[in-house]
Amino acid sequence: HAKRAGRGSCQFFSADMNAPFAARLWLENQLSQALERGELHLAYQPQVELRSGRIVGAEALLRWTHPQRGAIAPADFIPLAEETGLILPIGEWVLREACRQAATWRAAGLPPLMMAVNLSARQLRSANLLERIDAALQASGLPPEQLELELTETSLMDDAEAARELLGALRARGIGVAIDDFGTGYSSLAYLKRFPLARLKIDRSFVCGLPDDGNDVAITRAIVALAHSLGLELIAEGVESAAQREWLLALGCGGGQGYLFARPLSAEAFAHRLAAD
Ligand code: C2E
Numbered sequence: 210h211a212k213r214a215g216r217g218s219c220q221f222f223s224a225d226m227n228a229p230f231a232a233r234l235w236l237e238n239q240l241s242q243a244l245e246r247g248e249l250h251l252a253y254q255p256q257v258e259l260r261s262g263r264i265v266g267a268e269a270l271l272r273w274t275h276p277q278r279g280a281i282a283p284a285d286f287i288p289l290a291e292e293t294g295l296i297l298p299i300g301e302w303v304l305r306e307a308c309r310q311a312a313t314w315r316a317a318g319l320p321p322l323m324m325a326v327n328l329s330a331r332q333l334r335s336a337n338l339l340e341r342i343d344a345a346l347q348a349s350g351l352p353p354e355q356l357e358l359e360l361t362e363t364s365l366m367d368d369a370e371a372a373r374e375l376l377g378a379l380r381a382r383g384i385g386v387a388i389d390d391f392g393t394g395y396s397s398l399a400y401l402k403r404f405p406l407a408r409l410k411i412d413r414s415f416v417c418g419l420p421d422d423g424n425d426v427a428i429t430r431a432i433v434a435l436a437h438s439l440g441l442e443l444i445a446e447g448v449e450s451a452a453q454r455e456w457l458l459a460l461g462c463g464g465g466q467g468y469l470f471a472r473p474l475s476a477e478a479f480a481h482r483l484a485a486d
Pocket residue numbers: 254269270271282283284287296300303327328329359389390413446447448449466467468469473
């Protein structure tokens with residue numbers, strides 16, 4: 210009887226229903242070493258003034274190149290990094306590297322730009338976030354006015370009171386805060402006015418339907434009106450066509466980011482674009 214039970218439990222752990230679990234464990238283990246193995250780097254996507262196409266900013270986007278698996282998409286490892294807490298050391302590296310890169314371009318005489326860095330909910334909840342931000346700015350020498358942090362509505366709503374305090378401290382330093390993927394998270398518009406924000410980023414899913422989808426036009430129009438009346442800057446994500454650009458301009462959105470202007474670029478390619486701009 211005991212033997213049968215033993216065999217049963219053994220079978221349980223070898224059945225392929227556990228393959229996803231094993232794969233996850235493997236990925237987690239690899240991710241925990243990715244930083245020290247030098248497998249992470251940042252790509253930079255231009256943020257432009259829609260009217261002129263001039264580059265005014267860069268969004269730092271994390272890239273992981275695994276020696277065997279090759280490029281692993283952020284969607285496939287950032288949620289895991291958040292669940293395991295690995296996003297804390299990785300996110301700190303992103304912050305320091307992005308600040309260092311922006312300061313390097315500045316020192317090289319390239320036009321100054323806003324460096325936008327994504328922060329996860331987990332980072333937002335970590336006690337020493339402000340100290341880490343201060344340290345990244347100090348180590349790089351980047352002026353705080355050139356740093357913008359991208360947060361989601363949902364992560365702000367997690368602990369709205371703490372978030373409001375943090376945003377106040379960032380505002381006092383001159384650091385900008387943008388709401389990423391605006392319109393897709395859980396939030397109450399009432400909170401928006403209580404947060405010191407600089408910018409809303411209109412989610413790609415709304416831009417995608419311009420100009421044919423009447424609902425997307427209506428939502429984009431409403432977001433633009435909301436931003437204008439709250440005194441917030443705007444940038445549209447995922448601008449892929451000239452028609453979308455025209456519509457965004459007509460609706461009153463000043464900034465854009467997307468494949469129409471540039472894909473996320475290596476630091477070298479970005480610097481070339483910036484120098485030629
Ligand atoms: P996000 O912050 O909303 O970043 C924009 C995403 O849209 C990027 O995907 C970018 O490559 C993609 N994109 C830009 N323009 C276009 C376009 O015209 N069309 C289409 N279809 N896509 C476009 P990516 O690099 O795969 O990043 C995905 C998400 O991963 C980001 O979404 C962000 O939430 C997260 N992420 C990336 N880097 C970091 C990081 O350093 N820290 C944290 N916490 N999250 C990050």
